[in-house]
Amino acid sequence: MRPYVFVNLAMSADGKISTRERRQVKISGPEDFERVDLIKADADAIMVGIGTVLADNPSLTVKSSRRKGERTAAGREENPARIVVDSMARTPVDADILVKGAGKRIVAVSAAAPADRVDALRERAEVIVAGEQTVDLAALMEALAGIGIRRLMVEGGGTLIWGLFKAGLVDELRTYVGSVVIGGSGAPTPADGDGFLAEGEFPRLILAGVERIDDGVLLTWQVKKEEGDRSLRG
Ligand SMILES: NC(=O)C1=CN([C@@H]2O[C@H](COP(=O)(O)OP(=O)(O)OC[C@H]3O[C@@H](n4cnc5c(N)ncnc54)[C@H](OP(=O)(O)O)[C@@H]3O)[C@@H](O)[C@H]2O)C=CC1
Numbered sequence: 001m002r003p004y005v006f007v008n009l010a011m012s013a014d015g016k017i018s019t020r021e022r023r024q025v026k027i028s029g030p031e032d033f034e035r036v037d038l039i040k041a042d043a044d045a046i047m048v049g050i051g052t053v054l055a056d057n058p059s060l061t062v063k064s065s066r067r068k069g070e071r072t073a074a075g076r077e078e079n080p081a082r083i084v085v086d087s088m089a090r091t092p093v094d095a096d097i098l099v100k101g102a103g104k105r106i107v108a109v110s111a112a113a114p115a116d117r118v119d120a121l122r123e124r125a126e127v128i129v130a131g132e133q134t135v136d137l138a139a140l141m142e143a144l145a146g147i148g149i150r151r152l153m154v155e156g157g158g159t160l161i162w163g164l165f166k167a168g169l170v171d172e173l174r175t176y177v178g179s180v181v182i183g184g185s186g187a188p189t190p191a192d193g194d195g196f197l198a199e200g201e202f203p204r205l206i207l208a209g210v211e212r213i214d215d216g217v218l219l220t221w222q223v224k225k226e227e228g229d230r231s232l233r234g
């Protein structure tokens with residue numbers, strides 16, 4: 001069994017999620033950031049790759065006091081569990097994700113992660129070991145389902161999202177297309193990594209929603225299920 005996995009990202013009109021220097025940029029407007037806060041508050045956990053932690057230093061906390069209050073009134077932590085996918089335990093111990101806001105933190109590492117760095121992270125987070133050299137995302141998902149995570153939001157970046165698509169672990173993709181052009185052949189895109197070669201490998205999507213928000217558009221896609229998929233229902 002694995003959680004229901006939905007990816008949420010913001011890209012420019014030319015399909016970039018940040019600059020070629022991997023500098024965080026505001027692509028969403030105020031209404032879209034509200035939407036993101038709402039879906040975050042509804043999730044059991046939120047995941048990013050170590051590249052995003054090192055580039056953006058996000059806290060991934062719920063921003064609205066009302067939504068935090070609603071979570072605690074329902075017996076949940078103020079924030080969803082925050083998860084970093086980090087094979088070599090490179091997450092700085094003072095990263096915002098580990099120090100800001102209440103709630104569980106999980107760092108997923110591989111067996112190759114240096115023991116001293118893993119021990120330092122254990123002071124601030126639960127550490128899950130999945131995979132030998134890099135994090136085995138399918139094994140990680142099983143472990144997350146085992147600790148009660150049913151709805152998992154993925155914020156990025158492009159390398160992690162690619163890894164999840166490659167492993168057939170994405171159920172839904174929500175792409176906000178903002179009204180800017182970033183450009184740059186080396187600027188990150190929603191799914192980077194090696195890319196698929198054969199058309200038969202491409203994950204197939206079903207368009208489930210189109211909504212105008214701020215000066216852009218939100219596209220919601222369902223990913224067609226593969227045979228034997230063991231995702232929990234969304
Ligand atoms: N506009 C938007 O919505 C968003 C934009 N961003 C942007 O994205 C950029 C960061 O993206 P990126 O550099 O691709 O980094 P990611 O956040 O995607 O992290 C990628 C890293 O995750 C680790 N990882 C471990 N196991 C796996 C696996 N099985 N599959 C894939 N990755 C794995 C790898 O590092 P290791 O091997 O060391 O573990 C890998 O390099 C930043 O510029 C940020 O601003 C990020 C989020 C949202």
Ligand SMILES: Nc1nc(O)c(N)c(N[C@@H]2O[C@H](COP(=O)(O)O)[C@@H](O)[C@H]2O)n1
Pocket residue numbers: 008009010024025026027028036048052056057058059060061155156176
């Ligand atoms: N939805 C969305 N729109 C944008 O324009 C963005 N730049 C991002 N970035 C993501 O949000 C994270 C920041 O989170 P905190 O505010 O620190 O909680 C950042 O790391 C990206 O994942 N998202």
